[in-house]
Amino acid sequence: MTSPGDAPPVKPPPSFSPTIPRVASKARYPEHHDSSPPLESDLVDPSISSTPSLPTATSELPIRSASPHARSLRSSTPQLARSTLVSPLDGRFDGSEDIRSLIIRSFSPAVGVYASEDTDNLVREKGFKHGFWELIRPFGENVPGKLVIRDSVGSSRGWEDYGVRFIDLAGRDWDIAGAGQESPGQVEEVLQRQLNSVFLDGPLTGPLRPKESVSYPLASPLYKLFLRRLLSAASATPHETFRHPVASVIAISSRNANPLESLRQLYADTSNGHRRLPDWAHPEYLRYYVLVHDEDRDDIAESTKLFDQMKRHFGLHCHLLRLRSSQCVSSDDDSVQTPLCEWLSPSEHLMGMGEKETLVDIDTDGPPYLFDSDVVAIKSLVRELVAQSVIPFMESRVAVWNDQVASRRRGISGRFMSMSRRWAGFGSSSRSSGISGGASGNYDTTRGFYKPDAPEAILRKMADFAFMLRDFKLAASTYExxxxxxxxxxxxxxxxxxxxxxxxxxxxxxxxxxxxxKLEGIDQMIDTACYSYLTRCSDSTNALRCLTLAGELLKSRGGSATEDAARWTMRAMDQGLVGPVGQILFSERISACYASRTAPTGAKWGSRHRKAGMWSLLAADQWLKIGKPALASASLEEAERFYANVLDDGIFPMPEMQTFVDNLRHHVRVEYLESRGLDTGENQSAPLSSTVDTEETSEKLDKRNHRRSLMGLPAPLDPGGLALASPKGQGFDGNEDQPNDDFERA
Structure with missing residues (x-):
């Protein structure tokens, strides 16, 4: 732990113990991206750069992809021409490993940023209105190079996708009070506005750029946007420490008249001043001191001398960052566009889209530009901070806590004390300490948290540290x-x-x-967590996170776990934790879960293609209900492809089911053609690729009433019709030997 120990008046603290479209940039520096194939491109938020206030232009949408299969259709039923929509049958990729990596990266160490006013002013001159934090924030999400991390048994493993979250200790990014938990409703609003602002069959095509032809992705890119916003929604809370600062960057500039005194004051502000953490967060964490040198105005020799003084006073956790203070423009030869910020909270996303809709100056489009030398310097700072300070600090803390606290708790004496407190009250200090309600006497029921130095709080912090260091075995045993x-x-x-x-x-x-x-223990833990979140705490955001992550990670296990994944995803829908768009995305994820369950080699049973097709039909009907016929067409095509594996000649043996599918296909085509102002007559034979210019028809969909869902309505092509069951009733999906319990399990 580094503190200004040799520099009074501040006393050093004691040792801490117990795709949617991407920006088309001409920059040489590549944008942040996952290592997934192109079809799983991230939905990088249009109109949002490294901060919510900076809109960005969008380019071509990725191809839609949701299911792991790539067989051609045997169905003889007519299809919409796919030349405009870009057929999703090419290059399918389910992306389980990509989403697994996304989940792991979402739990990254939090690093606070607190800069002096002169440092923020220097950075504002470069075009970053929120100062130093805004400048370095996007660079922390993907640390350059491979990072080696040791686990609790001493073995090492290299990671190339490691990152940290820079949070603003000045109050703009991190909620000091611990309130401000964002709701699932905000995530749903992000999805709705994203659809409206990007897809051409929605009301908006973007005020900052000309309307252009785009391809329609399947749900997987939009679903990854949903995951990112959901995993970015949580603010700092007492019950988990993922958003508590592991370290903080304290920065001054070479313009500062009293640099050492300014560093002491910044440290005092974060230790016991107006920027200190709440009572439930440990106030002592690693400090990392940064001197920002102005390359355009100041003398590097003087800055180097000052930097040497900083290292003598504050230790080795220091860095000299050399930046140019002049603003870079896109026309400069060595200009590099600032990378987009991946982990934006729902409120930041919505704020960015709101500001984008009101801007008219096309020159303000996109994030600020940096000089190439600035980019290299910032990346060097981030790597040195994480590799040489943050990770070793976390490793040492985990080792100390594991030896001093966890080992005693796992021993016989620790178990005996736990049993005594539970059954006889032996060892309880609740009466003497004035803390009521807890069997251990450490839980404050009035304020709802453990003190940071309590064994329970230390063990929770140790488990979270182990999780962020990706030592999942130690983390699981500690949570247990x-x-x-x-x-x-x-x-x-x-x-x-x-x-x-x-x-x-x-x-x-x-x-x-x-x-x-064994899946039984996993099911019990998920069920208990959801019950406590919803019934005892009224915490819908964390309940949705729990069910969503459980479904995705069970799906990645394969085999029988995929059906459990579908069941937990249905649970989130039944609990009303997602809105209309979320319900559709979850329906498509359930379809993908069943599609990934394949039959044993040589067997004719064991697959779940009929269930996968049924949930794709439900998704297609719901896309049509909210006025997205292009996405409904793609979901319908998915369903037909699944059914092609189990139906003869693509014909349903039940006439009512065949009628419903035919009517759904008919309504999808009519909706699509109406949205583009084309003839919807039965003799319409022109391919969809020959549609009129999208600039003339892109906003027509919003000027008419959306059609009602076909679910539960009589089919217009057959007087008998079909009333397909809703997710609360009994459904069927073709000729199955065994009863279909898809809707019963919901």
Whole structure:
């Protein structure tokens, strides 16, 4: 731990113990992206750069992709011409590993940023109105190069996708009060506005750029946007420490008249001043001191001398960052566009889109530009900070806590004390300490948290550190220790969080053999976590996170776990945790879960293609209901392809089902043609690729009433019709030997 120990008046602290479209940039510096194939391109938020206030132009949409299969259709039923929509049958990729990596990266160490006023002013001159934090924030999301991390048994592993989250300790990014938890409704609003602002069959095509032809992606890119916003929604809370600062960057510039005194004052502000953390967060964490040198105005020799003084006063956790203070423009030869910020909260996303819709100056489009030398310097700062300071600090803390706290808790004496507190009250200090309600006497029921130096708080911090260091085995065993303690103390939010993270850590462990992996324990932990979140805490955001992550990680296990993944995804829909767009995305994910369940080699049973096709039909009907016929067409095509594996000649044996599918296809075509002002007559034979210019027809859909869902309505092509069951009733999906229990399980 680095503190200004040799520089009074501040006393050093004691040792800390117990795609949617991407920006088309001409820059040489590549934008941040996942290592996934192109079809799983991220939905990088249009009109949002590294901060919510900077809109960006969009380019071509990625191809839609949702299912892992790539067989051609045997169905003889007519299809919409796909030349405009770009057929999703080419190059399918399910993306389970990509989403698994996305989940792991979402739990990254938080690093606070607190800069002096002169430093923020220097950076504002470069075009970053929020100062130093805004400048370095996007560069922390993907640390350059491979980082080697040691686990609790001493083995090392290299990671190339590691990152940190820079949070603003000045109050603009991190909620000091611990309130401000964002709701699932904000995530739903992000999805709705994203659809409206990007797809040409929505009301908006973007005020800052000409309307252009784009391709329509399947749900997977939009679903990844949903995951990112959901995993970015949580603010700092007492029951988990992922958003508590592991370290903080304290920055001054070479313009500062009293640099050392300014560093001491900044340290004092974050330790016991107006920028200190709440009572439930440990105030002592690693400090990293940065001197920002102005290359255009100041003398590097003087800055180097000052930097040497900083290292003598504050230790080795220091860095000299050399930046140019002049603003870079796109016409400069060495200009590089600032990378987009991946982890934006829903409110930041909505703020960015709102500001984008009101801007008219096309010159303000896109994030600011940086000189190539600035980019190299910032990337060097981030790598040195993470590789030489943050990770070693976290590793040492985990080792100390594991030896001093966790080992005692796992021993016989620790178990005996836990049982005594639970059954006899032995060792409880609640009466003497004035803290009521908890069996251990450490939980404050009035304020709802453990003190940072309590054993339960230390163990939770240790488990979160192990998780962020990707030592999932140690994290799971530590969460397991805490589950009973939190339950005994009736600390229900802590109790739910421990069950949730224990299940997630277990699912993220390397895949064991099927005989050793039991799903029953996982199901119990997920169910307990959701019950506590919803019933005892009224925390819908964390309940949705728990169910969503459980579904994705179970799906990545394959085999029988895919059906459990579908069941937990249905649970989120039944609980009303997602809105209309979220319901559609979850329907498509359920279809993907069933599609990934394949039959044993040589067997004619065991696959779930009929169930996958049924949920794709439900998704197609719901896309049509909200006025997205292009996406409904793609979901319908998915359903037909699944049914082609189990139906003869693509014909349903039940006439009512065949009638419903034919009517759905008919309505999708009519909706699509109406949205473009084309003839909707039955003799319409012109391919959709020959549609009129999208600039003339892109906003017509919003000027008419959307059609009602076909679910539960009589089919217009058959007087008998078909009333297909809703997700609350009994459904069917073709000729199956066994009863279809898809809707019963919902």
């Amino acid at each position: 220790l805490l589950r009973s303690d939190f339950g005994n103390d009736k600390a229900w939010r802590h109790h739910a969080g421990a069950h949730e993270m224990c299940a997630i850590s277990t699912l993220l462990n390397p895949l064991p053999s099927p005989a050793k992996f």
